[in-house]
Amino acid sequence: MSIKIAIADDHRLIAEGVQNMLRYSSEVEVVAIYPDGNALLEGMERVQPDVLLLDIGMPGMQGDELAGIIKQQYPAVKIIVLTNQDNIFYIKNMLQQGVNGYVLKHVEKEQLLQAVKSVYAGEEYIDGLVLDRIEEDEEEQKRVAENASLLSGREKEVLQLIADNYTTNEIAEKLFLSRRTVEHHRESILSKLDVKGTLALVRKATELGLIRS
Amino acid sequence: MSIKIAIADDHRLIAEGVQNMLRYSSEVEVVAIYPDGNALLEGMERVQPDVLLLDIGMPGMQGDELAGIIKQQYPAVKIIVLTNQDNIFYIKNMLQQGVNGYVLKHVEKEQLLQAVKSVYAGEEYIDGLVLDRIEEDEEEQKRVAENASLLSGREKEVLQLIADNYTTNEIAEKLFLSRRTVEHHRESILSKLDVKGTLALVRKATELGLIRS
DNA sequence: GGCGTCATCCGTAAATATACCGAATTGTAT
DNA sequence: ATACAATTCGGTATATTTACGGATGACGCC
Numbered sequence: 001m002s003i004k005i006a007i008a009d010d011h012r013l014i015a016e017g018v019q020n021m022l023r024y025s026s027e028v029e030v031v032a033i034y035p036d037g038n039a040l041l042e043g044m045e046r047v048q049p050d051v052l053l054l055d056i057g058m059p060g061m062q063g064d065e066l067a068g069i070i071k072q073q074y075p076a077v078k079i080i081v082l083t084n085q086d087n088i089f090y091i092k093n094m095l096q097q098g099v100n101g102y103v104l105k106h107v108e109k110e111q112l113l114q115a116v117k118s119v120y121a122g123e124e125y126i127d128g129l130v131l132d133r134i135e136e137d138e139e140e141q142k143r144v145a146e147n148a149s150l151l152s153g154r155e156k157e158v159l160q161l162i163a164d165n166y167t168t169n170e171i172a173e174k175l176f177l178s179r180r181t182v183e184h185h186r187e188s189i190l191s192k193l194d195v196k197g198t199l200a201l202v203r204k205a206t207e208l209g210l211i212r213s
Numbered sequence: 214m215s216i217k218i219a220i221a222d223d224h225r226l227i228a229e230g231v232q233n234m235l236r237y238s239s240e241v242e243v244v245a246i247y248p249d250g251n252a253l254l255e256g257m258e259r260v261q262p263d264v265l266l267l268d269i270g271m272p273g274m275q276g277d278e279l280a281g282i283i284k285q286q287y288p289a290v291k292i293i294v295l296t297n298q299d300n301i302f303y304i305k306n307m308l309q310q311g312v313n314g315y316v317l318k319h320v321e322k323e324q325l326l327q328a329v330k331s332v333y334a335g336e337e338y339i340d341g342l343v344l345d346r347i348e349e350d351e352e353e354q355k356r357v358a359e360n361a362s363l364l365s366g367r368e369k370e371v372l373q374l375i376a377d378n379y380t381t382n383e384i385a386e387k388l389f390l391s392r393r394t395v396e397h398h399r400e401s402i403l404s405k406l407d408v409k410g411t412l413a414l415v416r417k418a419t420e421l422g423l424i425r426s
Numbered sequence: 427g428g429c430g431t432c433a434t435c436c437g438t439a440a441a442t443a444t445a446c447c448g449a450a451t452t453g454t455a456t
Numbered sequence: 457a458t459a460c461a462a463t464t465c466g467g468t469a470t471a472t473t474t475a476c477g478g479a480t481g482a483c484g485c486c
Contacts, residue, residue, distance in 0.1 A: 011319050017230025084297060106224050152432060165413045167472065181434055187474070197442095198473075199411055200378045365462055380442065394464055400444070410472095411443075 003120050006032040006049035008040040008056050008066070009082070014105065018053060018082070021109045028116055037066050048074050051116050054099070055083040064090070067097040078119040082107070088137045091130055101125040144209040150192055156210065158185040163202045163211045216333050219245040219262035221253040221269050221279075222295070227318065231266060231295070234322045241329055250279050261287050264329050267312070268296040277303070280310040291332040295320070301350045304343055314338040353422075360421040363405055369423060371398040376415045376424045 005028050007015045015033045022028050031049055034040040037056050052070065056063045067079055080101035081094050094102060100119040103112065104127050118125040126134075151159065161171045168186060172179045190196070193204045205211045218241050220228045228246045235241050244262055247253040250269050265283065269276045280292055293314035294307050307315060313332040316325065317340050331338040339347075364372065374384045385395045403409070406417045418424045 012321050013227060013230040013234065013318050013325075015230070016233040016322075017226040017228070020229040020233035021226065105226050108225050109229075112226075154433060163412075165410055167410075169472080177433090178435055180436060183473080184435080185433085187476095190474075196474085197378055197380075197411075199376075199415055202412055367463065382442080390463095391465055393466060396443075397465080398463090400446090403444075409444085 002027055002029040003051060003116060004029055004031045004049040005051050005053060005116060006030070006034065006040075006043070007053045008034040008037070009053070010036055010056055014055070014082070018112070021112055022116075025113055028113065040066065041069070044070060044074060044077075048077050050120055051078045051080060053080050053082045053116075055081065055085075055105075064093040064097050067094060067099050071098045080115055080119055080125065082112075086129060086133055088133050091133060092137070102130045103127045104129055140209075147208040147210060151189060151210065155185050155189050155192075158182060159189055159201075159205055160211050162186065162189075162198060163205060163213070215240055215242040216264060216329060217242055217244045217262040218264050218266060218329060219243075219247065219253075219256070220266045220295075221247040221250070222266070223249055223269055227268065227295070231325070234325055235329075238326055241326065253279065254282070257283065257287060257290075261290050263333055264291045264293060266293050266295045266329075268294065268298075268318075277306040277310050280307060280312050284311045293328055293332055293338065295325075299342060299346055301346050304346060305350070315343045316340045317342055357422040360423060364402060364423065368398050368402050368405075371395060372402055372414075372418055373424050375399065375402075375411060376418060376426070 005018075005022065007018050007030060009015045009018075012035065015035075019030050019033070022030060028051075031047065032043050034043055040054075040056065054063060054067060054070075056066055063081065063083070067081070070077060070079065078101070079099040080103055081099050082103050082105060083090075084105045085091070086104060091102065101115050101124065103115050103125070107115075107127070115125040148156070157175065158171060161174065166174070168182045169179055171177075172182045175182070189205075190201055193201060193208075195201050195204050202211070206213055218231075218235065220231050220243060222228045222231075225248065228248070232243050232246070235243060241264075244260065245256055247256055253267075253269065267276060267280060267283075269279055276294065276296070280294070283290060283292065291314070292312040293316055294312050295316050295318065296303075297318045298304070299317060304315065314328050314337065316328050316338065320328075320340070328338040361369070370388065371384060374387065379387070381395045381399060382392055384390075385392045388395070402418075403414055406414060406421075408414050408417050415424070419426055
């Protein structure tokens with residue numbers, strides 16, 4: 001018995017491509033194609049595939065929400081995200097929703113087939129490039145954490161207000177501090193980040209991920 | 214006689230999708246699929262299609278270069294860019310290379326077929342969303358031009374140096390001006406952009422496209 | 427207890443930036 | 457020719473930032 005596959009993709013071209021790729025594989029069978037999230041949810045009520053290839057982007061119903069809903073309602077259905085999105089936030093979001101695979105659209109026939117079989121067998125299948133992204137992100141997170149510990153809590157607070165274009169006096173008022181205290185924090189920050197001037201300060205802080213922008 | 218189509222796309226999935234989409238159209242015929250630029254150039258020596266669907270991204274050989282080379286060597290071949298790139302620079306680059314069509318990958322079967330037939334008939338076929346992008350860009354260009362005329366040449370010069378984190382004294386030295394003159398320019402810029410402080414100044418200037426960053 | 431960091435505050439000084447004033451020259455457009 | 461904008465320079469004053477010095481109390485860690 002072949003593995004039943006459904007495709008949910010708002011790009012008709014992709015759906016056709018997947019269909020064509022798997023056309024001559026006896027191990028798998030495309031049983032449904034859905035062009036949007038609503039069609040997918042309706043279709044799932046009638047028939048559940050073994051593996052769902054998912055890439056839906058539509059207003060109010062993002063792919064990650066869809067993945068969550070389906071994982072909740074049909075836990076037996078394996079989900080492979082098949083997208084061009086290599087944005088780390090998107091990736092993490094999807095994985096958090098409990099998807100079983102993540103494949104980018106540059107995928108080759110054999111790889112796609114392998115991904116389908118892997119998740120069907122209960123394994124995870126994550127594209128190598130996606131794994132790279134995740135690793136990069138973890139290093140980035142570590143780096144930011146180190147940079148963050150560079151500045152004390154109060155300094156970070158002052159830094160944020162500086163970045164928000166407040167003057168030292170205004171910051172002192174906001175934080176109920178003496179002007180001199182804020183000036184002192186300011187000096188410490190400049191010294192710790194090793195820059196000259198407010199402009200360079202804010203730039204470096206942004207670069208280090210120390211402030212929300 | 215059907216229209217001969219070649220597909221050049223480093224995404225196998227897309228090539229398969231196009232093939233599948235056009236499978237049952239008697240008016241067109243896919244005669245070749247190339248996974249990269251080199252294969253495309255080699256293949257073109259042997260056989261020229263009527264229409265080339267092009268989306269190649271590879272190091273050292275971007276799609277726009279490829280389009281230019283092919284347009285030069287085989288002027289009779291109509292080129293349709295079939296890509297997800299809706300970046301305005303990419304679009305303008307491609308159109309400048311003289312491509313005959315520009316279609317995004319969310320394309321439907323009928324639209325793709327229509328695009329092929331249009332360019333084959335000697336017309337242009339540009340995706341609606343791409344046209345929107347071009348229009349947006351024209352408005353943006355106009356806006357930037359207006360903003361640019363807001364500041365005089367010298368002011369823009371000073372502004373750039375301010376953004377490069379030079380102090381007024383340093384700028385004066387660089388431009389062989391009195392410190393007071395540079396201060397005056399600085400005031401004018403602050404006043405014209407209606408902001409307070411260097412940080413906000415540079416931010417607004419960046420937003421208005423007045424400085425290279 | 428002692429040590430270090432953090433957070434708070436102060437003094438003094440110099441450098442920088444902002445603000446408003448005026449004015450001369452030059453070139454361009456009306 | 458006259459008017460206007462751009463560019464240049466000056467004075468004065470204040471606000472802000474940067475830089476150096478030191479001090480105190482709180483708090484956690486060894």
